[in-house]
Amino acid sequence: MPPRFTPARVRADRRYRTLDKYRFIVGFLILPLAFYAVFVISPFFQAIYYSFTDWAGGATANFVGFDNYVKMWNDEKFWSSVQTSLLLLVFVPVVTLALGIFFAYMITAGGRHRRGEAVSGVVGSSFYKVVYFFPQVLSIALIAVVWQQVYSSRSGLLNGLLGEVGLGSLEQRWLGGDYKLGLFATMAVIAWSFVGFYVVLFSAAMGAIPKDIYEAALLDGAGRGATFFRVTLPLIWDTVRTGWIYMGIQALDAFAVVLIMVPGHVLKVTPVYLYERFREGQFGYATAIGVVLLVLSMAFTLIVMRIGRRETIEY
Template identity: 80%
Template sequence: MLLLSVLLPPRFTPERVKRDRRYRTLDKYRFIAGFLALPLAFYAVFVISPFLQAIYYSFTDWDGGATADFVGLDNYRKLWNDDRFWDSAKTSVSLLVAAPVITLSLGIFFAYMITAGGRHRRGQAVAGVVGSSFYKVVYFFPQVLSIAIVAVVWMRVFSTRSGLLNGSLGAVGLDGLEKPWLGGDYNLALFATLTVLCWSFVGFYVVLFSAAMGAIPRDLYEAALLDGAGRATTFFKVTLPLIWDTVRTGWIYMGIQALDAFAIVLVMVPDHALKVTPVFLYQRFREGQFGYATAIGVVLLVFSVVFSLIIMRVGNRDRIEY
């Protein structure tokens, strides 16, 4: 320390250097705090505040009026003993399990074919199928449509009397396969809802996974081909491990979409055929049971958070750098 004090000019003493470093660190944090202050304020007002209000109202008997009496856990006890809620929860969980598996599997398959599933071409060891850019547009097309429009279109497809599906089956002599898809049978209505849900979102995951696969260095694919790996081996040993983080994120997002399914069921499926938890919540709002409805919303929030944490935990693996 004495040697440094002798060698360094007075204005560059170790104490001065430490003090300047501390001031620079404080200036950096002040800049970050100032830059984030306004966005965080908006987020607190328009996102955090409604969540906190919903949690508060879930402990009241609020009916939409000016007053809301605190009732403790009465709404949650009522929810626990409500068979209609458990019926709707069973449907939502069924969609939660099936929709991500089907949608992500189709998205990964189509993305792989578009990115690396084509024949080898001159100068390209790895290439997508012919017309891959056109297929991306076609697959993504449902994403530009309103979900309400999608539900109306598919309601006409599944219509019992004049629907495209039953009409096509009858036209080719398969009259025995004609079904009242939305006419009251729970399993058929669940199948129809699952079909529309997967069709609506598979294009988004095709584009998402195509972007992730496009970031993989071609050298890895070429090395795998030189070692004699086929398409299946290349996919499971190279592609899937390298896009696993994207798949895990997509699984969480698709699970939340499956838990919702509000507009599809509300518009397309009759009330007596199928109910999901968001539709059950909406009906309680229409009846003026706002406190009870917000309790259902809080349960959905907790379930979504738990689901996300489980997927992040179960799907966690060592990150592969390339």
């Protein structure tokens, strides 16, 4: 009688189990992937197609080649909007992530050393998390309306506060006049609205770091600064890089904040310029602008992934 478990039979059994496993995976994912392909991937290809047409919203869309992109290349208003969007893309993530990391570190490890604890947060750290996260529960449109009133040159809270403390000479038309002031005001609002999310995100990442690592650093005589730059930041770097990408995409958008809060003659970002072209019925040209925004987002993501790549530290 031949042996029950021969090498050939074992290999056949392994192949069968592997095939059965992949059947289960495909059967489980096929419906979600189909929905994703229809409602997410398909619109991307449709947008790329319409960017090469003169579509004006009707039933016909004539193929015009690269005419929309040539028009875009010679459009000074488009390049002005791109310049503003790129400034937001560069500076807003840096400010937002820096504040998020600082506040998260203070909440997680910035308090006084307590007996039996290598690191501890400041007193009331849980309350601070709620306060920092509060803007995340508000809609971005509501945030823009509120800050529009804060920046108002007539009855705004900011100018009123400056006047009350004897700094009336610093009162400005924050949104209605100078481009730089409008850009600064927009950056401040975007950073304020998103910093709470990163405080919670980075706090969770820092809280996952084993306390033994901090204890070893303290035994070696490392201060707070050295502990942060040599222990905390390297261990949460993957989270920081992911947050950098996400915040950059949010800054590149900035549609609702600029459209609602800032007058169009002062500041205009590329998504707002795209919306105006749609409103005028230039759907093909607006779609081409959207494709350029997609390319900018992907290029930014690849750059951050490239320059932020480091060897993964396991603990």
